[in-house]
Amino acid sequence: MALLSALLVMTLVGGYGLGALGALLLGGRPAGRFITALGGGVGALAALVLGVSALAAAETMPFDWNAAYADNFLSLTFTVDRLGGVFLVVIGLVGLAVTIYGYSYTAAYTGRYSLRLLGVLINVLPLSLALQVMADNAFTFLLMWEIMSLSAYWLVLTESDQPGTVRSGVWYIAMTHLGFAALTAMFLLLAGNDLNASFAAIRAHAAVETALMRNGIFWLALVGFGSKAGIIPLHVWLPMAHPVAPSHVSALMSGVVIKMGIYGLVRVLFDLMGGGPTWWGGVVLGVGAVSALMGVLYALMEHDLKRLLAYHSVENIGIILIGIGAGLIFQSYGMFTLAALGIVGGLYHTINHASFKGLLFLAAGSVLHAAHTRNMEEMGGLIKRMPWTAAFFLIGAAAISALPPLNGFVSEWLVFQALLGGFSLPVPEAAAAMPLAVGALALTSGLAAACFVKAFGIAFLAIPRSHEAEHAHEATLSMRVGMGVLAVACIGLGLAPFVVVPWLARSVAGMAGLPTTSPTFTAGALIQTPLNFGSMSTTWLAVLLLALLGLAPLLMRWLRVEWRLRVGDTWGCGRIGQTPRMEYTATAFAEPLRRVFAELYRPTKELTIDFHPESKYFVQSIEYKSEITPVFERGLYEPLLGMVRALAFQVRRLQAGSLHLYLVYVVIVLLVLLIATRWF
Amino acid sequence: MNTALFAQLVTLSSSVVLLFGITLLWRRSLTAYIDAFRWQSLVLSVLFVLIGYYSNDPELYLVAVFFFALKVIVLPIYLRRLQARVKVVNEIEPYINIATSLILAGLLVLLAYAVTRPLVAVSTLPTRGGLPLAMGLIFVGLLVVVTRKKALTQIVGFLVMENGIALLAALGTYGVPFIIELGVFLDVLMGFLVMQVFVYHIYGTFESIDVNQLSELKH
Incomplete structure (x- = not known):
């Protein structure tokens, strides 16, 4: 086992190294792009296999590697444990899709931007991510964290000649360094000023710290990891940096990079600190609920497809944190099975969000590639021109809206179950907070579904709203394969929770007083929560749905419906000619919600009407402007x-x-x- | 030469060097500035010879010769030429009037005594009496640079300060190694030439070498 994992780690490093070297030597030539993708693909596959084998392995430590330099002044220490394994799976999965997709997506960049730099960085970033989740001391972790942040920064700046890119980069680098400062301070406190202390030593040291010190560490961790994860109000860089980055980079950042904040929080709060007082969980839960709700509310108002997706990342990070916060609360009361349920829900949603958000960003990239715009109001009718992309986007949209039997449903169900377990908390205040969180989560899910009805409907359905959308073309083969990988993951993770849940439960077993054997999830095709008040099976749901779909034709036959195929305009309303100007717009779709939540959005309105000089009953032009400044930027x-x-x-x-x-x-x-x- | 006599001679010539530095503070004409600098440098090169003779170090004679050539002959000639070229009228308008400058100079020399006290206290060199004077000369040079408005007078102030540093080095260590001394000479020459170019440019731009006008460049 140890030999296998050592081999895998070597393949991982070697693959990414090959990709970076190929890009460096061959630059923007097709061969260079191929080597970049090949190396990245090999590295990502190795990460995926390593993660899965770490999760599946019977023994806990499949790999251990130390290197000390300059008389132990700097030491790099790596180990693969199961929690790291979960995130290696995330890195490998999204990394693989992104690499395959990027092979032909970057072809359009030839001659315009530096493919050499892009190719090197797109390999360095996942490598630093993989090494980061393997880090076994504070110094190694911080080093990899910084390499990750800086390579992501340069990747965001790829299209630096576009307006707004540099400004977004500045916001990103400022926020990420705020986080880095907090993290360095946190690790110094946590490790007793010795950054080379191994995580095992930190674990022993953290337990004996004073309460004041532990609380300081908690706040620093929340700010440091939160600024990377994009919790509100530290999320401002997400909707700026994600849209301007190349789309496969956005997928990597939104799918994986921000998840490192989650990894850090679980690693530090659960593993190293061993849990804390109840209010820690309360703060995490509250931050999660606010992020989820605000994220989706601002996403609803966005008409820039990639900014919309970026706000949904804030929302999903919120959902993940609700699960983890609930876990922290239960852990502080010694209710370990419910704690495990909350954390497993959070981690499951982490993997799920990585796959469907990665998929959605890649699909958005295909649309951008074909229609040359991110503005949804200029799309429309794309389903006829790019059916594959539309299908993939639909799968992603259904998954993020938590529709069964896809993966988003499973993890949100788990988080719901954990929250519903809150009634058994011994303290009434805490027990009362749980239903509030349930309400926030339910509202979030509903609004997310509405938002993706808008995104899919406006962008892909009806007739094209612009010349570009009318002449859009389907994505290339490698882009379709890249999206396909993640679409399969979305479906697979949704249909097989009975495999995933026990593995995730094992990954947190033994942490923070949780029992070393995995908590009792009855995981057959039917998945049951520990306290036996909820059970669900996506597999059976899927079978049922398919059966219903199969029944429909039978039913129609039974009702003697006419089978003749007719081709005509949809919703013609009896008009003879239809133009795109008659179509429902994204703004109009979101208007009711804008009114309901006007207190939050505070939109500015500006209506200019040009009347005919002769009579004001004849209008020459009407101009309507409405803008929303997000409350955190304003306040x-x-x-x-x-x-x-x-x-x-x-x-x-x-x-x-x-x-x-x-x-x-x-x-x-x-x-x-x-x-x-x-x-x- | 006996040590007591040598010590007295060193203190005397250091005092003279400092006095020439202070001269700058009450003289108004640029010609007087250049003369004071020239006389100061002459006394300094004599001091180099004196120390070389006492410590039996022939290298110091060579240093004295270079010092003489550079600071008594070459630099004053260049300064005169510069003066003629930019047609500086002799009047000099300091930021601080003469009386106040002299009081400040006195205070700075006192401060120099204060800050060099630990050094003098532990030193057994016969030249230790001159150390505070050398430090004082550095301060006075700085004072000239800060309070004078014309770029040319600031250059002279800088050269005087540099003389103070040379004096401190000679007194404190009996002369730094020859090769370093050569490097310092070259630095001074280069620094001077660069400043000269700047003076020409300032003059070309503003028709004056009053550096006060440079503040117009800010916006």
Whole structure:
């Protein structure tokens, strides 16, 4: 087993290394793109197999590797455990799809952008991710974290000549470094100032820390990992950076990179700290609920397809955190089976979100590739021109809307079950908070479904709204295969929870007082929660749905419906000619919700009507403008940036432009230093 | 030469060097500035010879010769030429008036005594009496650079400060190794040439070498 995992790790590193080297040497030539994709594919497959074998293995530590440099000043330590295995699966799965997709997607970049840089980074990023979840000490973790952040930054900047890209990059790098600062401080506290301490040593050290210190570590972890995961209000970079990055990079970032925040939270709060007081769980749960709800509400108002998906990432991170927060609460009361249920739900949703959000971003990339716009109001009718992409997008949309029997349904069901278990909490306040979270989650799911009705309906159905959409073309073979990988994952993860759930349960077994044997999930085709108050089987649901679909023709035959095929306009309403201007728009679709939640959105409205000079009963043109500034940008970041700017303006007074003043500064510093060394 | 005499001579010549530095603060004409710098450098090269003779180090004679050539002959010639080229009228308008400058210079020399006290206290060199004076000269040079408006006078201030550093090195270590001294000379020459170019450019742009006008570049 150890030999196998060592081989797999070597294949992983070698594959990504080959891909990066190929890109470096061959650049933008087709051969370069091929080697880039080949190396990345081999690396991703190795990560996938390594993750699965870590989860399936009987013994816990299949791989261990240490390297110390410069007399233990720096030491790199790697190990593969089951929690890391879960995330290796995520990295491998999305990485594989992205690599295959990227092979032909990047062809359009030839000559316009540096394919050499893109090819190197698209291999370095997943490599750093894989090594990060294998890291076994704080230094290794932070090093890989920083490599991940920086390579993602350069990837976001790929299309740096497009308006807004550089600005988005600045937001991303600022937020990610805020997080990095918090994480460095956190690990210093956690490891007792020794960044080379192994995680095992940290685990022992964290248990004996004072409550104050532990609370400090909790807050730092929440800010540090939260800024990467995109919790509200640290999410601002997500809707900026994801749309401007190349689509396969967006898939990787939204599917995998932000999940590292989740990995970090589970690793630190559960594994290293061994859980904490109830209010930790309450904070995580609350942040999750707010992120889920706000994320989906802002997604509803977006008409930029990729920004919409980015806001849904905020929403899904929220759902994951609801599961993990519930787990923390139950753990603090010693209710370990329910705790395991919450965390397993969160982790399951992590894998699921990676697969369907990756799929959706890749499909959005195909649309962008074909229609050259991200604005949904200029799409339409794409289902006839790109049926494969439409089908894949539909699968992703159904999965993210948590429709059975797809994967989103299973994990949200698990999270719901964990929350519904809240009635057995001994403290009434906590027990009362759980139904609120259930309500937030239910509302979120409903709004998400509405949002994807909008996204799919406006973008793919009806007749094309622009010249570009009318001449759109289907995605290339490699792009379709890349999307297919994730679509199969969406279906497979939905149909086989009885395989996945016990593995996930085993991955958190033994942490934070959880029993070392996996909690009792009765996992046949029917999946049952530990306390036996819920049971569900997506497999049977799928069979039932298929049976219903099969029954439909029979029913129609029984009713003697006419079978003749007719071709005609949909919803013609008796009109003779139809134009795209008669179509329902995304704005119109979202309008009712905009009114309901007007208090939150506070849209600005601007209506300009040009009347005919002769009579105001004849209108020449009507212009309607409405904008929404997200509440956190309005209420938190704008004042903050204003303050920084004002402060900088004050500091600028030092720089008066007078040479003599500058010389005086130099002399004063010299004199002060001399006096200081003399008397202090 | 006995040590007591040598020590007295060193302190005397260091004082003279400092005095020439302070001269800059009350003289108004640029010609007087250049003369003061030239005399100061002359005394300094004599001091180099003196130390070389006492410590029996022939290298210091060579340093003295280079020092003399550079600072007594070459640089003053260039300064005169510069003065003629930019047609500086002799009047100099300092930021701080003469009386205040002199008081400040006095305070700075006192400060120099204060900050070099630990050094003087542990030193057994016969030249230790001159160390605070050398430090004082550096301060005075800085004061000239800070309070004078014309770029040319600032250059002279800089050169005076550089003399202070040379004096400190000579007194504190009996002369740094010859090769380093050569490097320092080259640095001074290069620095001077660069400043000269800048003076020409400032003059070309503003028709004046009043560096105060540079603040217009800010916006």
